[in-house]
Amino acid sequence: MSTHLPRTDRREDGPLITGRGTFIDGLRLPELDGALHAVFVRSIEPHGRLVSIDTADATTMFGVVAVLTGDDLTDVWVLPPRLPMANKAMVRPMMAQGVVRFVGEPVAIVLAESRAEAVDAAEAVIVVTDPLSPVIDLDDAIRGDVLLHEAAGTNVSFEWSMPPFDEDPFAACDVVDEFTMRHPRLHAGAMEPRAGAAVWGAAGGCTVWACSQRPAGAKYVIECALGLDPGTVRVITPDVGGGFGSKGGYGCQPEDVVIVWAARRLGRPVRWVETRSESMLGMGHGRASTHRVRIGGSRDGKVLAYEVSAVQDSGAYPAMGTFITTNLRNSGTGVYDIPMARVSGRSVVTNTSSTMALRGAGRPEASGDIERAMDRYAAIIGLDPVEVRRRNLVPPDAFPYKTAVGSTYDSGRYAEALDRCIEAADYEALRAEQAERRRKGRAVRIGIGVSCTVEITGGGEGERASVSVETDGSVTVVVGTSPHGQAHETTFAAIVGNEIGMAPENVRVLHSDTDLSPFGGGTIGSRSAQLGGSAAFGAARDVIELARHAAAEVLEAAAADVVFEQTTGRFHVAGTPARDVGWIDLGPLSADHQFKPEGGAGTYAFGACVATIELDTETGGVRVRSLVAVDDAGTLLQPQLAEGQVHGGLGMAVAAAIYEEMVYDHDGVPRTANLADYALVSAAELPSFETHEMQTPSPNNPLGVKGVGESGTVVATPALQSAVLDALAEFGVEHLDLPFTPHRVWRALQAANASTTSNTKGDTDEHH
Numbered sequence: 001m002s003t004h005l006p007r008t009d010r011r012e013d014g015p016l017i018t019g020r021g022t023f024i025d026g027l028r029l030p031e032l033d034g035a036l037h038a039v040f041v042r043s044i045e046p047h048g049r050l051v052s053i054d055t056a057d058a059t060t061m062f063g064v065v066a067v068l069t070g071d072d073l074t075d076v077w078v079l080p081p082r083l084p085m086a087n088k089a090m091v092r093p094m095m096a097q098g099v100v101r102f103v104g105e106p107v108a109i110v111l112a113e114s115r116a117e118a119v120d121a122a123e124a125v126i127v128v129t130d131p132l133s134p135v136i137d138l139d140d141a142i143r144g145d146v147l148l149h150e151a152a153g154t155n156v157s158f159e160w161s162m163p164p165f166d167e168d169p170f171a172a173c174d175v176v177d178e179f180t181m182r183h184p185r186l187h188a189g190a191m192e193p194r195a196g197a198a199v200w201g202a203a204g205g206c207t208v209w210a211c212s213q214r215p216a217g218a219k220y221v222i223e224c225a226l227g228l229d230p231g232t233v234r235v236i237t238p239d240v241g242g243g244f245g246s247k248g249g250y251g252c253q254p255e256d257v258v259i260v261w262a263a264r265r266l267g268r269p270v271r272w273v274e275t276r277s278e279s280m281l282g283m284g285h286g287r288a289s290t291h292r293v294r295i296g297g298s299r300d301g302k303v304l305a306y307e308v309s310a311v312q313d314s315g316a317y318p319a320m321g322t323f324i325t326t327n328l329r330n331s332g333t334g335v336y337d338i339p340m341a342r343v344s345g346r347s348v349v350t351n352t353s354s355t356m357a358l359r360g361a362g363r364p365e366a367s368g369d370i371e372r373a374m375d376r377y378a379a380i381i382g383l384d385p386v387e388v389r390r391r392n393l394v395p396p397d398a399f400p401y402k403t404a405v406g407s408t409y410d411s412g413r414y415a416e417a418l419d420r421c422i423e424a425a426d427y428e429a430l431r432a433e434q435a436e437r438r439r440k441g442r443a444v445r446i447g448i449g450v451s452c453t454v455e456i457t458g459g460g461e462g463e464r465a466s467v468s469v470e471t472d473g474s475v476t477v478v479v480g481t482s483p484h485g486q487a488h489e490t491t492f493a494a495i496v497g498n499e500i501g502m503a504p505e506n507v508r509v510l511h512s513d514t515d516l517s518p519f520g521g522g523t524i525g526s527r528s529a530q531l532g533g534s535a536a537f538g539a540a541r542d543v544i545e546l547a548r549h550a551a552a553e554v555l556e557a558a559a560a561d562v563v564f565e566q567t568t569g570r571f572h573v574a575g576t577p578a579r580d581v582g583w584i585d586l587g588p589l590s591a592d593h594q595f596k597p598e599g600g601a602g603t604y605a606f607g608a609c610v611a612t613i614e615l616d617t618e619t620g621g622v623r624v625r626s627l628v629a630v631d632d633a634g635t636l637l638q639p640q641l642a643e644g645q646v647h648g649g650l651g652m653a654v655a656a657a658i659y660e661e662m663v664y665d666h667d668g669v670p671r672t673a674n675l676a677d678y679a680l681v682s683a684a685e686l687p688s689f690e691t692h693e694m695q696t697p698s699p700n701n702p703l704g705v706k707g708v709g710e711s712g713t714v715v716a717t718p719a720l721q722s723a724v725l726d727a728l729a730e731f732g733v734e735h736l737d738l739p740f741t742p743h744r745v746w747r748a749l750q751a752a753n754a755s756t757t758s759n760t761k762g763d764t765d766e767h768h
Contacts, residue, residue: 010487010641011505021239024195024209025273031199031207035269036065038259039118041108041125042278043100046136046351046668047148048129050098053108058124063117066266067125069108070095076261077225079254083323085160089152090349092317094225094254094261100129101148101316102351103670104281109258111270134351134668138290138311141348148316148349157318160326161344162405169305169340173296176305177376182737183365185288185313185662186655187672188358189680192241193279196256197271198263207234208260210252213243214522215482217251219514225257226264233260237512240484244652245357246283247484248524249320253283277674285662286321286358288313289365295373301383301391305340306333306404308369312347313355321355322347327362330456332405334370335414335606336392341404351668357524359652360455360713367453371718375449375725385450385722386422390415393452400699409454409604410698410706417608417630417694418452424692425610425628438730443618446625447727449611451719457526457633457707459602459700464519465535467496467543468590469583475500475507477539480520481532482512486709487641488528492536494638495703499540500583501569526707529637530603534701535595542591547571550586555579595701603698603706607631611719615727620746622724624654624687627716632694634706642708643691649712650689655681656713657720661739679741732756 015021041053055067070093078091096107108125112118133146140146141155148155170176197209206228210218215235222233240247255272263270274282289312296305310325325345332343378388393414394401401409430448437445468476477496481488489509497504510516521527544564551571552559563574572580583589609629613622627650636642659679663671672678697704717738724740725733732752736744 011490011493012487016239023192023239023241024197024211027197027209027238032197032269032271035197035271036111036113036266037115037118038262038270038272039110039115039122040106040255041110041122041127042282043096043103043105043107043127045100045129045131046103046134047132048100049132050096050100050107051128051130054126055108058110058121061117061121061124063113064110064121065113066111067108067121068262070097073261075227076257077227079225086158086318086322087152087154087156090149090157090318092254094258102353103668104278104353105316106255106258109262111262111266136350136352136664136666136668138313138348138350141350142311148351155348156346157314157349158322158347159345162342165340165342170294170296173304174299175377175380176294176296177373177380178292178294179376179735181291181293181369181372183287183289183291183368184738186286186358186660187280187662187678188242188244188246188283188286190242190244190246193274193276194247194253194255194283195273196259197269198260199269200264205232205234206260206264207236208256210235210237210256211240211247212237212251213240213248213482213484213524214251215512215514216480216518216520217522218256219518221250221252222257222260226261235514237482243484244359245286245361245524248522249356251522280673280678281353281670284319284321284354284356285315286356287365288321288355289325291365291369293369293373295377297377299381301381301388303336303338303377303392306338306370306373307341308332308343310345312345313352314347314349315352315354316349317354318347318349319354320357324357324362327456328366329405330407331363331454331604332366332370333403334367335394335412335452335454336370337394337398338392338404343405352664359649360710361525363455363710363714364656364717367451367455367714368718368721371451371453371722375722379729386418386427389418389450389452393418407456408601410601410700411696412454412604412606413632413694413696414452414606417606417632420692420694421608421610421628421630424630424690425626427610430612443616445615445617445727447613447615447723447725449719449722449726450609451715451722452608453715453718454604454606455710455714456602457605458530459597460600461521462594462596463521463531463535464517464592464594465532465539466590466592467536467539469543469587471584471587473506473584475502476510477507477536478510478516479532479536480517481523481528482520483523486523486528486645488532491529491533491638491641495533495536496540499537499566500544501566526605526709530701530703530705530707531595533637533705534703535593537702538593538595539591542593543589546589546591547583547586550589551581554581554585597700601700603634603700605631605633605706605708605711607711607715609715609719611716611723613720613723613727615724615745617749620742620744620749622658622740622742622745624658624720626687626690628690629712629715630692630694631708631711631715632696633708633711634696634698635704636693636695637703637705639693642693645708646691646712647689649710649714650716651681651686652713653716653720654686656717657738658740659685
């Protein structure tokens with residue numbers, strides 16, 4: 001396998017950038033003619049018992065066909081927690097039944113001939129609730145004075161831990177530092193909100209169009225929830241306007257199931273699309289955890305012990321976000337050779353929207369913990385943060401490297417990544433500029449942050465793919481991964497075309513339709529190239545082997561003597577290349593291949609980042625001046641696509657560090673329910689990124705690839721936090737939670753100034 005496949009322009013881009021994409025709300029299909037439009041009535045209370053839902057007025061309004069509530073869903077299963085280790089009593093009804101548990105939870109659905117009529121009728125539905133005390137604070141949830149799910153008897157949705165230390169390793173450390181890291185709640189901000197459509201056929205099957213990262217998962221959930229035989233539901237995922245994890249998890253959400261159920265009940269197609277505010281409240285959020293971190297080491301800069309105890313906010317119902325603290329077990333010690341470490345996690349339910357696996361899904365939190373710990377440790381012992389990192393990096397000859405928290409890193413060159421990044425950013429010049437600004441008392445200071453991170457990608461369940469070669473020489477590849485901006489068609493066509501000796505433009509890639517590919521883990525966790533790509537690669541190899549045997553018959557030779565020339569795509573007998581045959585002489589041929597890494601092992605992408613920010617000490621404003629990142633995602637199949645993924649991740653890191661946060665008040669009322677209040681980052685706030693690539697192939701798949709979809713977010717978020725706190729350090733600000741909004745930074749500066757003034761006055765009084 002060559003390091004780079006032949007460069008191919010993104011074949012997906014043309015329709016998307018010329019307005020010819022096919023999104024669910026724009027579907028104009030005969031099957032959906034006469035479809036009813038659905039609008040959900042949602043709770044405006046964070047926690048309360050449902051007293052009544054008055055639908056009388058709404059039902060009689062013009063155009064309204066039906067108004068249905070959770071009490072009508074007698075034949076629909078509840079949605080169990082995403083993974084079996086969660087508290088099984090914390091089930092989610094498809095629409096609220098008896099109790100509402102967060103603002104935005106569906107309590108009824110209105111179905112009308114037009115969307116406008118459905119919206120009007122939804123406003124006429126009167127929901128009466130008996131308020132219950134909301135639980136928003138994580139400590140309150142742990143105490144359990146108020147239970148969200150009474151049948152569970154607790155608010156703890158999931159808990160795990162490593163065994164305790166045999167002996168306390170911190171007792172032998174010269175320096176021990178303990179602090180709290182808060183990772184704020186974030187909204188995915190996908191361009192396309194959730195949407196769906198469903199139609200039942202005369203033969204009893206149902207076609208569902210889902211806005212999903214996992215069409216096979218959506219098919220499975222819908223069939224299970226409605227008690228349908230496997231194969232009843234066909235899920236098609238057309239173009240998806242972004243996901244970032246929020247459309248992953250189950251592959252669908254309760255509203256999708258209700259749409260299918262309503263279409264069956266009413267005997268008509270149904271379609272829906274949510275508003276932006278509905279999306280911000282109901283689609284699910286990311287991060288939302290608090291970690292207690294402890295680090296210990298020697299005075300000469302060697303880290304000896306590390307510990308993290310994380311508390312994760314599940315929201316009202318356990319979903320994928322409940323389990324993301326487990327990524328502390330995958331990369332909790334980062335790129336560092338730490339002999340003793342222990343991590344643990346606890347998840348609790350609160351009266352907020354469920355948390356999902358937002359881009360990075362526990363990896364930015366894990367890297368944020370360890371990188372902040374390294375900075376604080378460096379400050380205590382008086383060493384430059386870069387030097388402390390260098391003294392603790394896992395050496396390149398240590399791989400495969402088993403960490404103290406039990407994960408096994410496949411390959412890496414961590415020191416080289418750091419050195420390249422430091423050189424590219426001209427770190428010494430930045431430090432000199434910083435010192436000069438401080439010396440002159442400039443109002444605008446600069447801060448410099450460094451991070452070195454590693455993240456698990458892929459692994460776990462495998463992927464399937466098929467390759468078919470027809471008699472006319474055309475090639476079709478079918479994969480189970482489902483893209484939403486990752487350019488799978490471009491990548492998989494190049495993989496297969498390169499292997500079988502055909503131009504990628506002659507290779508058709510099909511996906512996102514469960515009638516074609518009923519199995520597939522979807523596109524989450526940076527898994528597509530290494531799992532889906534390896535499956536397509538294997539299928540290409542398998543079809544070559546079939547062709548070799550077919551060629552042997554045509555050439556009247558033994559299959560073992562037939563040679564395949566990859567550069568020409570032709571077969572001949574060894575030693576007699578003058579007589580050969582091509583694909584059109586041998587087809588049709590087809591091969592299916594399943595790839596699963598041995599033991600479900602993932603790969604470990606890594607990188608380094610230097611962030612430089614400007615801090616206006618008079619206003620608290622923070623501007624990101626530069627981000628320099630070095631990323632190693634193993635073999636790069638399409639460098640242009642990989643760079644685009646890194647850029648997207650860096651943008652989300654800027655958003656998380658400086659601008660964005662979903663806020664609920666103490667009463668459980670969301671304060672950031674629209675884009676006027678939620679500071680979604682735009683291109684205007686982003687710097688020009690400088691990215692550099694390294695390639696350290698992974699031994700865990702035949703392509704040598706690692707995931708790249710989340711790397712920018714993982715590596716840059718802690719670098720930006722480091723940079724801002726570096727700028728604030730001279731003013732006595734020891735720690736500040738993300739995001740670094742002007743108001744938060746300004747308040748921290750004012751508090752630090754007041755503390756300094758008070759201390760100075762106290763010293764003066766004592767002297768006199």
